[in-house]
Amino acid sequence: MSQSTFTRRGLLRSSAALGAAGVAPSFFVRDAWAQDFTNNPGNGSSVTLGFNVPQSGAYADEGADELRAYTLAVKHLNGEGDGGMLNTMKPLSLKGNGVLGKEVKFVTGDTQTKSDAARASAKRMIEKDGAIMITGGSSSGVAIAVQSLCQEAGVIFMAGLTHSNDTTGKDKRKYGFRHFFNTEMTGASLGPVLESNFGKDRNAYHLTADYTWGWSQEGSIKKYTEALGWNTTAAVRTPLGAGDFSQYITPVLNSGADVLVLNHYGKDMVNSLTQAVQFGLRDKNVGGKDFQIVVPLFSRLMAQGAGENIKGIFGSTNWNWSLTDEGSAAFVKSFGAEYGFPPSQAAHTTYCQAILYANACEMAGTFNPCEVITALEGFKFDGMGNGATEYRASDHQCFKDVLVVRGNENPSSQFDLLEVVQEVPRSQVEYDPSLLGGELGNCA
Amino acid sequence: MDAILLQILNGLDKGGAYALIALGLTLVFGTLGVVNFAHGALFMLGAFCAVTFQKILTISVKVKDESVTFFDAYKEVPYLEIWWGDTGLAIIDWAVPLSIFMAIPVMLLIGLLMERGLIQYFYKRTHAEQILVTFGLAIVLQEIVKSFFGANPIPTPAPDIVAGSAAVGSWLGLSDNIVYPYWRLIYLAFSLLVIFAVFAFLQFTTFGMVVRAGMSDRETVGLLGINIERRFTIVFGIATVVAGLAGVMYTPILPPDYHIGMDFLVLSFVVVVVGGMGSLPGAVSAGFLLGILQSFASMNEVKSIFPGIDQIIIYLVAVVVLLVRPRGLMGRKGVMED
Structure with missing residues (x-):
């Protein structure tokens, strides 16, 4: 017959030890309680962003320009180069030492401007490469498809060149953000x-x-x-x-x-x-x-x-390299010095998206997407080429000035194709968020 | 009435392009027995002969735009303009038609190299293997062109004198609203001329007679001591030139990009199948027939009754023709039936 060793003093001792063990990580391990979001970089020295752009197919040239802009943005985030629009963006939380002290690295995917291929490459970057954010693209069909995937994966999607109302209208998602304007x-x-x-x-x-x-x-x-x-x-x-x-x-x-x-x-x-x-x-x-x-x-x-x-x-058009404001000039100078020609509107919007995401992480003090989303929602900024801009919280659409342009009758160079007729103020293009329908959903 | 006449013109013009590409395809199939999926890429290479020729003619002095300091922005002044003034500009203006003189030898050379370097090793292989290797070749050629010229379309305008529209309605004593671009009319005439030239070459020359004999009975022609292989190689070269010329002349209608050949390839194969594999008159007739049907199917009046019909009409006709005449409109017995 076995004899029980269970005593009241032993129970108290065990409970105290278990309690201490359970609570200790919350105090001594930074961010340990936030492990439950996708691709948390934890204590690693770097963080990986996923650039999903058309590298083949009809929009390969636009995709190449997007990739150039992202590469430049990563350089600037890591404190290399001339800093580009990090010198002009206000307010700015980034310090030029990566994001939250971690070096920014990136992986790329080829959307082929096909929804299924774009989803496959985004999935690969999230699941195999550990990308904490997906960005890019040159088509609304692709943007909507990838945005939906990112919502399911719990990863933020910073859309590239997508102009359909649906991206931030009936198909909007909590994890999706668009800097580009819409129809x-x-x-x-x-x-x-x-x-x-x-x-x-x-x-x-x-x-x-x-x-x-x-x-x-x-x-x-x-x-x-x-x-x-x-x-x-x-x-x-x-x-x-x-x-x-x-x-x-x-x-x-x-x-x-x-x-x-x-x-x-x-x-x-x-x-x-x-x-x-x-x-x-x-x-x-x-x-x-x-x-x-x-x-x-x-x-x-x-x-x-x-x-x-x-x-x-x-x-x-969303933006043109001939704009003379401080932010545009800084970006054109930086991009031109790096590549020898001016950036396209696709390059501008993707550069902005990468910087805005990184800045939101710094503001939130974490990579946790729910907190980064909160930081981006309603964020007001300036110095990025389109005047005073706001990421509207209710639909994740950026509101800023829009350019009306005309094909230049007498271009002064091979890049001087569009003449800016009017910079239409943001107030003229704002609309009620309920106009385009859709539901953002929740941050899981 | 105006709309119908315009759609007939559209159909003939479109059909001219289909017929030219299909003619080369069926010629190669009829003589060599090769299903050449790289034929669309040859159309694309022809188009890029025009682009290259235009680029050569417009080699320029770069005049820097001093207002831009962050990168090299410049206005280009072609050497031809500097040297010869208006005459130089006129030569540049005629770049597309003049590029035909460059395209003929270049495409002939490409055709001969392609046949001797690759195609000849696949004569005895199955059609599936031929399709795989030629499709692979087409992709390689596309990617090479893309790496040199980028993915975006490149403008290659027609000469100014034929850049506008012709008052076809007035010519025919009909409505003034019936206008049609000069260059499309030229393309139609050019297609008919090339088709006629190919038929005449095969019908009225000794070379053509031997080729036709070889198409009917290769072994017997060989037993007569005629080197039919060499003649077939030349036929492949001719088919390549025809595809290339079709591409050159199409550039003012559709600014070319690396993918332009693929856009035509599938349609041209449908044209060949509807016309009858290996049948030259079949390919030409089917090209024009399908072009006209496609144009009519795109009319708003037709689409309001059958939405989306413009997308499927060609394939629908192909299904019906193959059900009624399994060898196509003018197909011969025994072709692709083994």
Whole structure:
């Protein structure tokens, strides 16, 4: 028969020891209680960011520029180079010694501008490479797909070049943030400029890329031009990557329309604009009015492909290297010295995103995404090239000035393709967050 | 009526491009028995002959923009303009048509090298192996071009004199609203000319007669002491030149990028299959037929009844034709049936 050694004194001793052991790590090991977020760098000396950009496919040149900007941002974060916009951003919590004292490293993925490939590369960077944040991309379809993946993985996604309303509208996510502007802001900024240049009595014919961004762009331009008094003659959806748009352009000739709105981006924009000009639309006169073509979203990199055809065409852009404010000048100087040419709007927005994320980590004092999200929500800053800017808490959309541009009639250099017509103030492009719907969800 | 006429023109123009590419494809298949998935890449290389020629003509003095200090921004003044003034500018303006003279020998050389260096080793292999190796070659060629010229389209405009639109309606005594770009009309005429030249070459020359005999019965022609292999190599070169010329002349319509060949490849294969594998008249007829059908399917009136029909019409027609005539419109018995 066994004899029990259990005593009241022993129970008290054991309880005290267990209690001390349980509490000790909270006091002596920094951040130990925060191990439960994805890819916590813990006590490591470095932190890894995941740059998910198109390295192949139609947007490879934009992706290459995004990667250049990220590489420069990492350099500046680690205290190398001239510091770029770290010298102009206000308020700034970064100290030029990495993020929270950890050296910033990065891994890259190729989105191929395909949603499935982009999700696969983001997943790989999160699961195998330990990326604590994913950023980049050059398509709204890709951004929405990767944003959703990051929400599930509990990793912050700082979107790259994505212009569809849906990214911070019906498909917005708690873990997703967009610095780039959207189609609603394009409509609000471009509408008044179109009115002052072309008048109120116009008939617009839309050719629209048949995917999320195209629909979003068409909707916004229709909304703002119809409010001016314009009539929408027709809105025709064209397949993505159609190549030859002749069968969609010829109906415009006899439609009675006097404005063609090309809701196309990238190669589609280059092709449809080139072919519209070949069909003589710019030389056409309808009811005593000169026919006009509008390209709501311009990209300097892509505009090069359209050559002379882009001259005089109105559109909007997130940022242009010719801006002379302190932040833009610092970034252009830094990027130009590093690579020998000016940055694109894709490079600008991705550079800003990397810096803003790092700064939010410093503000929060942790890499815990929920706290970083809190730091980013409602964050107001300046000195990054678009005037006073705010990351709106309710939808994670950045609100800042928008540029209305026109193809330069007399460029002074190979980079001088867009002329800034107007810097539309932020107040003119702000809208109620409920307008675009969606739910952010929670931080798990 | 205006809309119908314009869509017929669109269809003929599109069909001209399909027919030119399909002609080379079916020629290679009919003579060598090779399914060449690199044929689209040859179209792309032709287009980049025009780009290269334009770049050579526009080699420039760089005049620095002094207002930009952070990097080298400059305006380019071509040497031809400095040396010969307006004559130099006129030569640059005609870069695309002039590049044909560069494209013919370059494409012929590429074709001969490709056939001797790679394709000949796959004559006796299965079609699946031919497809794999030629598709791989197409990707390699694409990536080489991308590494030199980037991924973005490169503008290659038509000469100024033919940059606008022709008043086709007025010419025909119809509505003034019927206008059509000069260059597309030129492309259509060019396609018909090249197709006619290829047919005439095969029909009316001794070389063509031997090739046609070889297409029908390779062994017997060989037994007559004729080196049919060498002639087939030349045929491959001709097919390459035809694809290249189609690419050169298409550049003002579609600013070329490294992927332009792939965009045409699948459609051209459908054209060849609908026309009948190995049938030259079949490929040409099917090219124009499918081009016109595709244009009509894109009309708003048609799309309002059958949404999305413009995306599937070509494949739908291919299914129907193959169900009714399994060898295609003009296919011969025994081709690809072993």
